[in-house]
Amino acid sequence: MIGLRLYDYGPSPNCLKVRILLRLLGLQFDCVSIDILGGDTLTDSYAQVNPARRTPVLEVKEDRIVESNAIIWFLAESTSFLPSGPLERAQVLRWLLFELDRGEDIAALRFRIGVGTLDPDSEDARKRREAGRRGLDQLELALRSSQFLVGDGCTVADLANYAYVHVAPEAGLPLRPYPAILRWLAEIERQPGFVNDLEPLPENARIGAGLSIYG
Amino acid sequence: MIGLRLYDYGPSPNCLKVRILLRLLGLQFDCVSIDILGGDTLTDSYAQVNPARRTPVLEVKEDRIVESNAIIWFLAESTSFLPSGPLERAQVLRWLLFELDRGEDIAALRFRIGVGTLDPDSEDARKRREAGRRGLDQLELALRSSQFLVGDGCTVADLANYAYVHVAPEAGLPLRPYPAILRWLAEIERQPGFVNDLEPLPENARIGAGLSIYG
Numbered sequence: 001m002i003g004l005r006l007y008d009y010g011p012s013p014n015c016l017k018v019r020i021l022l023r024l025l026g027l028q029f030d031c032v033s034i035d036i037l038g039g040d041t042l043t044d045s046y047a048q049v050n051p052a053r054r055t056p057v058l059e060v061k062e063d064r065i066v067e068s069n070a071i072i073w074f075l076a077e078s079t080s081f082l083p084s085g086p087l088e089r090a091q092v093l094r095w096l097l098f099e100l101d102r103g104e105d106i107a108a109l110r111f112r113i114g115v116g117t118l119d120p121d122s123e124d125a126r127k128r129r130e131a132g133r134r135g136l137d138q139l140e141l142a143l144r145s146s147q148f149l150v151g152d153g154c155t156v157a158d159l160a161n162y163a164y165v166h167v168a169p170e171a172g173l174p175l176r177p178y179p180a181i182l183r184w185l186a187e188i189e190r191q192p193g194f195v196n197d198l199e200p201l202p203e204n205a206r207i208g209a210g211l212s213i214y215g
Numbered sequence: 216m217i218g219l220r221l222y223d224y225g226p227s228p229n230c231l232k233v234r235i236l237l238r239l240l241g242l243q244f245d246c247v248s249i250d251i252l253g254g255d256t257l258t259d260s261y262a263q264v265n266p267a268r269r270t271p272v273l274e275v276k277e278d279r280i281v282e283s284n285a286i287i288w289f290l291a292e293s294t295s296f297l298p299s300g301p302l303e304r305a306q307v308l309r310w311l312l313f314e315l316d317r318g319e320d321i322a323a324l325r326f327r328i329g330v331g332t333l334d335p336d337s338e339d340a341r342k343r344r345e346a347g348r349r350g351l352d353q354l355e356l357a358l359r360s361s362q363f364l365v366g367d368g369c370t371v372a373d374l375a376n377y378a379y380v381h382v383a384p385e386a387g388l389p390l391r392p393y394p395a396i397l398r399w400l401a402e403i404e405r406q407p408g409f410v411n412d413l414e415p416l417p418e419n420a421r422i423g424a425g426l427s428i429y430g
Binding site for chain 2: 051052060063065066067069070071073074077086087089090091093094096097098100101104138141
């Protein structure tokens, strides 16, 4: 595949999904670094790239794909990371939709606590943690009887959910109560070519480098 | 396709998506009516059908698919409602993910105002309407230059977004400011075999039958 360009933000788990898969597949890509907090998504030229002003965006020659889970689905076509049977593909899609729905709770908590716009002891934070926990409960249940989320191998269903689940402790959701999830995270990280280069939240973040990722 | 069973809730736009596509495709299906407010999703036997206790669920012989957008993707495989090219498929997926993300704002507003658990004048309602409007703005922008969301024909990207957008006025979001969306809704409703049998919100709802759908 030629002509891949990724508009990328280092500390974003959504962008991390794409970087992980590109490396697992051994694909070359141009990387355009977008500093969200520095205002890079607010320029007129970025509105041309993505009117929703979000990252990641993947350019494939003349075309652009937005939404991280649509990007990894596209990249995984005809590889082992996306099964070929219609039923298995529907299950992969189901977990991508689950991730958008449930990952959002963890994402918002982690980011807003991190940059100091949400008090971790507030009612809002408590409700979101509760929602995040319900999502983790569902994942744990699915992974108790199965090594990966769909079929026998690692698919984009796993990679998508990895992104926010592995940083759940930074959102105040420790993973110790979830042994199947911890086993599964380690399994994903053992895939040949796996690299996690998620950057820490920017300097104005309250939480720091001393935090244990799998707390 | 044989052995299709839909666990269905009449007033749910998510369930409506599946019913619309099944009829557009002329597929026979068993329909199991689930009265959510009557407690049907809270039984032990429904937890076996879907541990997340949501509708719709599609049974395909021995298998079950949850998440409305995963279900319609599955049903649309090898039909005109899902294009075959990888790039076009990624664009369809992108709009399914958009719908989950943005449709949720409209869904929550409509339901909670409808059953009286959210004051339409509250700060929470105002914020959600603002988010809903941003989603409608994005759709309008996309539909100004294109008859359907992806390619030249009606796809599951359109059907998924139809579900909540067509009831946006019930969430306090009139569609008059969105001419391209109104044109597109009518286009979808002209597809041969299209039936919209969305039931009104249940009797304990505040909003009534006198409401104009396209307000």
